[in-house]
Amino acid sequence: MASDSKEIAFDLQAFRIYNDGSIKRFIPIQFIPPSDDPNAAVRSKDVVIDSETGLSVRIFMPGRRCDANQKLPLVVYTHGGAFCIGSATGLTYHNHLTNLVEKAKAIAVSVQYRLAPEHPLPTAFDDSWAAFRWVAAHATSEGPDPWLNEHADFRRVFVGGDSAGGNIANDVAVRAGDSKLPGVEVEGIFLVHPWFGGKEEDKLYKLLCPTSSGRDDDPRLNPAVDPRIGKMAGRRVLFFLAEQDSLRNRGMAYSEGLKKSEWSGEVEIMESLGEGHCFHLFNPNKDTAAALVDRLVAFINGR
Helix, strand or coil, rough: CHHHHCEEEEEEECCCEEEECEEEEEECEEEECCCCCCCEEEEEEEEEEEECEEEEEEEECCCCCCCCCEEEEEEEECCCCCCCCCCEEEEEHHHHHHHHHHHHCCCCEEECCCCCCCCCCCHHHHHHHHHHHHHHHCCCCCCCCCHHHHHHHEEEEEEECHHHHHHHHHHHHHHHHHHHCCCCCCEEEEEEEECCCCCCCCCCHHHHHHCCCCCCCCCCHHHHHHCHHCCCCCCCCEEECCCCCCCCHHHHHHHHHHHHCCCCCEEEEEEEECCCCCCCCCCCCCCCHHHHHHHHHHHHCCC
């Protein structure tokens, strides 16, 4: 039976999920090969970190203009895509991370977590936490990857992502604070147009995570209610919001909840007026997109 004749459970422009748990994705992922050219402005490579699950990361590092003896800020990034689409190796995120790494003079590890609904939530969260632990294993300079061993400054670690990836990044920061991984200091967390929950059921999230209520009593949809929030890693959290984003109010609500929680760090907000959800990825040449990236670069560089 053709997939279009199946009963549809959820339908968006980018994908369609059916009641039998299958998915039809309408936007093909364009794989961009990494480039380990030391003469390039930014080098990149793919590393499989779990052969059983296929979990991998794409690592980005400054190339020709990088001081070989300089320790660089480390960014662990989780991409967006409603937990169903997107890829660390696709054109959009490869270009975004390349641009960020070149401007910030940082190392970035972009997580290729497994997608729902083939891998129901919390798989994406657990994969990203496994990737963060793999990265943290390099804090003693004895990990399996030489780039991280030699160049990453584990006293300046940043965790972030956009949309659903912002949700995942926050979960990683909560787990990192609760676990206290040795040698790792999370300086900041950045959440770009994050996907958090509200009082009404988030039907897509509920579909992808059947064990969740789909509402703001779920700590992953509203981390402010997580009993571990007071120990969340990071001294600063930067929220990027967009005025015309349907998720804007949810992000604002979590920022206010975080301020009232036991967590003692600083909360900052940058709102892009007149813009919608993840506009900077779809239109990276816009002045507002450049301003967003420049603010993130300043955040990573301690300004």
